[in-house]
Amino acid sequence: xxxxxxxxxxxxxxxxxxxxxxxxxxxxxxxxxxxxxxxxxxxxxxxxxxxxxxxxxxxxxxxxxxxxxxxxxxxxxxxxxxxxxxxxxxxxxxxxxxxxxxxxxxxxxxxxxxxxxxxxxxxxxxxxxxxxxxxxxxxxxxxxxxxxxxxxxxxxxxxxxxxxxxxxxxxxxxxxxxxxxxxxxxxxxxxxxxxxxxxxxxxxxxxxxxxxxxxxxxxxxxxxxxxxxxxxxxxxxxxxxxxxxxxxxxxxxxxxxxxxxxxxxxxxxxxxxxxxxxxx
Numbered sequence: 001x002x003x004x005x006x007x008x009x010x011x012x013x014x015x016x017x018x019x020x021x022x023x024x025x026x027x028x029x030x031x032x033x034x035x036x037x038x039x040x041x042x043x044x045x046x047x048x049x050x051x052x053x054x055x056x057x058x059x060x061x062x063x064x065x066x067x068x069x070x071x072x073x074x075x076x077x078x079x080x081x082x083x084x085x086x087x088x089x090x091x092x093x094x095x096x097x098x099x100x101x102x103x104x105x106x107x108x109x110x111x112x113x114x115x116x117x118x119x120x121x122x123x124x125x126x127x128x129x130x131x132x133x134x135x136x137x138x139x140x141x142x143x144x145x146x147x148x149x150x151x152x153x154x155x156x157x158x159x160x161x162x163x164x165x166x167x168x169x170x171x172x173x174x175x176x177x178x179x180x181x182x183x184x185x186x187x188x189x190x191x192x193x194x195x196x197x198x199x200x201x202x203x204x205x206x207x208x209x210x211x212x213x214x215x216x217x218x219x220x221x222x223x224x225x226x227x228x229x230x231x232x233x234x235x236x237x238x239x240x241x242x243x244x245x246x247x248x249x250x251x252x253x254x255x256x257x258x259x260x261x262x263x264x265x266x267x268x269x270x271x272x273x274x275x276x277x278x279x280x
Contacts, residue, residue, distance in 0.1 A: 031251070032163075032200055035073025036066065038260075038269030042245055044252040047226065049200055051249065052191045054169075054220050056207040057230030062241060062260060062267055065100060066230070067165040067202045068093070069266045072102040074163045075112040082153065082161035083115045086171035090115045100266045114159060120175040153197070161199050168204040169220055184219045191223055225249040231257065233276065242275035 031046030040046065047053065055063045071081040085093060093115050097104040107113035153161065166172075169187075176183035194201045205220060207229070221227055227246040232239060244257040259273040 032074070034066075034070045036069050036267055036269060038258075038271050039066075039243070039267070041271040042254045042258065042269070043248065046251065047200065047248065048250040050195065050198055051225040052194055052201045052203065052223070053226040053228060054205055054224040055202050055228050055230070056205045056221075058206065058208060058232055061230035061232040062243070062262055063204050063230050064088075064096070064167060065262065066228075066243075066267055067167070067204060068097050068102060069100070070202065071113060071163060071165060072097065072104070072107060075107040075110070076103075078112060079162040080111075080159060081107075081113050081163045081165075082159070083113075083165045083167070084153075085115065085117045085167045086120050087167055088117070090117050100264070102266070111159075114161075120171050153193075160197065164194065164197075164199050164201045166201070166203045168206065170204075170206040187220055187223055221246075226251075230260075231275065235276075240275055243269060 030049050032049055033040045033046050055067060057063050071083060075081045083093065094104045104113065173183055226248040229244045229246050231242040241260045241262065242257045243260050245253045254271065257275045259270045259275045261268050
């Protein structure tokens, strides 16, 4: 079944195209773990390498710390990790990691972790704009929008990341006010660029929850290979945190919403404890 959004883009076609080159092997070395206590038990083998994952949920639900923990785990294993922020500063993110004992200074000194911040104006080039100060990651060429993302991701040092986090797609979308179609095309090209890198990518996105139901009708939900949804839901005077793997192409996973807790050492997931059942 095809999905046509309000600007006429066939999301099913984009979804298929963006994942057409994924490796279908089931070899264990084609999967990665997050290193987060309890979460990896929700997946039979792990997350397929090279996937584009949407990390979605409301404010304070644990999206950013989930991604920072995952980066810290892989950087400690000697893999190159990159956090691209369009929201918080490098300083605040480093402090955030320190608060959870993730040793960011050690990981950055090792050369395996980089945290870079950009402005949302850096992601979009408007051919009609007279503002020459905008640093364009997108250029007009042969009537098609293309992005010069390599300098931002690889850098002058030739740093090629294995794991990338972008915080957030919500911030990027704000640069496309009145240009929803261009934003969706941007997403498709962004995912294609990541495919050329072979990196596994975590893209944070704000999303609202209604009655403990995730809202998964956005372009990024269809384009992404996986969607991990975080809840911070209130019932009466109690607020409960939970996580759900809505989809994960190429991987078997539990189809349930399970409890999580944000501790002094980061996120802990309880794969055998279903969330919200006490309120039924």
